[in-house]
Amino acid sequence: MTDPQIERKLIEIMRIINESDRPVGARIIADELRNRGYNLGERAVRYHLRILDERGFTEKHGYTGRSITLKGKDELEEALIGDRLDFVITRIEDLIYRTDYDPVKKQGNVIVNVSYVDKDDFEKTAGLMRGAVDYSISPRVGVFEEDSEDIFVPAGKVGIATVCSITFDGILLRHGIPVKPNFGGILSVENNEPVVFKDLISYRGTSIDPIKIFLMRQSTSVTGLLQSGSGTILANMRSIPQSAVGDASLLFQQLHESDIGGLLAMDNESGNVLGAPVDVGLSGIVVSAGVNALAVVEEYGIDVTTRPVSTIMDYGTMKTL
Template identity: 30%
Template sequence: CNFDLYSLKGLVPTNLAIINKDKFDAVIDVLVQMGKFPFLISDLVAVSDEGETLGNLKIAEGKFGIATVSNTIYDVILRFAGVSVTPEFAGLLNCRRYEPQGFTELISYRGTTLSPGWLFLKSGLTSVLKCLKTGYGKIITAVRSFSKYALDTVRSEIKIAKLKGFGGIVGILHPSSRQFSLPLRNRARLIVSAGLNHIAPLQELGFNPEIRVNEVFVEFSELKKVDKVY
């Protein structure tokens, strides 16, 4: 993955939902609504019809694919800035009046080959659409750790990313911070909304999407706002 934050060029990691074509209009309507979600990584998407290729994946007959930006874009951004980040947990974050309150569940990335965030979603534990509409709900988050000596660099890169249109940052925590009651470690932490939240309502509403997490990489130039995909 070679995305460059400063030029906005290169491949970005995505979460891909593959859905029956007869649900296209309903799916687009949901994603238009999700454009107002306050914890969105990016409001840009890439759409491919049956027979077309998205990244390196060909969309099957009778289906269409829609790719949204994964939260691992921040791993890429920080790696290019010389900061190594380590995935620690996926969590369910409880929100109240659109403000994060604390984790109700945490799954360690250690010892699992499946995406913990996808496990939360598949298990019916999320309420992303409810959070969007009412301010109350449970969303998926990712917890990354990094050297406390890189805090200034991380804050600077996140600030630039925000200016470039990226979002979803829940917190940048010093090791001494007790916010969110995470297990103690002598490392700083980045808490970011999972990119999966963007397409979570498709699962919550029963559209039964086939979801590929971080398997497909898309050129940033191919991404566009969802109301431009028609």
């Protein structure tokens, strides 16, 4: 049996190939693997591709690259479900550890989501995002063309990086505050005030990022919120020790001065924050999701592919919409 670590890498390579509308070469796969937290060079990628070819999961097209076979698609649907239950939270925790943004010095890396839209839709997408920025994390974004050396962008697409709310977990940890990502969910908002979570998924009980699941379901109503003050948005909840609430509040104030916001609620001792359960001795912090600005784009019928909690990026290189 193949080593479990190799199996994980094989599955991730198959995902990358499956997500492309054309054959993909080893260099592009290696670049995208780095975006997803794997440090694999082209030579190592070619080794893994040979294994996939031998199993009949991928097909080689000369020097153009590989495509996934029907057998590979079936394998991708069923592969490593139990293993992936831990993989989502493990990957998030790795990015949390690598976050080093300093709100006082206003420099460092933040976690970002990466979304892709057609080039022809970019201007309209940017306009819609500007209107929904109050329900996101930051007005700053990274924009990448298909020849970018920083992230992989499919042909005919534009990549858009938005600050991910899990960045807060990394900054809290960096300042000595133990933090645990708990839930992602759909939050009901009435008269521009957060009311209650309508649905929750635990980060430790899913093989797919909870925010991505709700995006795929098209569960939001950010448009309604912008028009009437009432609707639903994506949000997540994390927990910290009650004794750390004062320090956490100060950090959120400092982050606000860096155009990093999105704090919706902080529980002190009720055991419940906007309907999400909080363990005894802990406080819950609810923050809007960084991809809400992309959710409204989807609500307008524009095709968007989003990878929440994708990679880390220097916040200083991101520009205001």
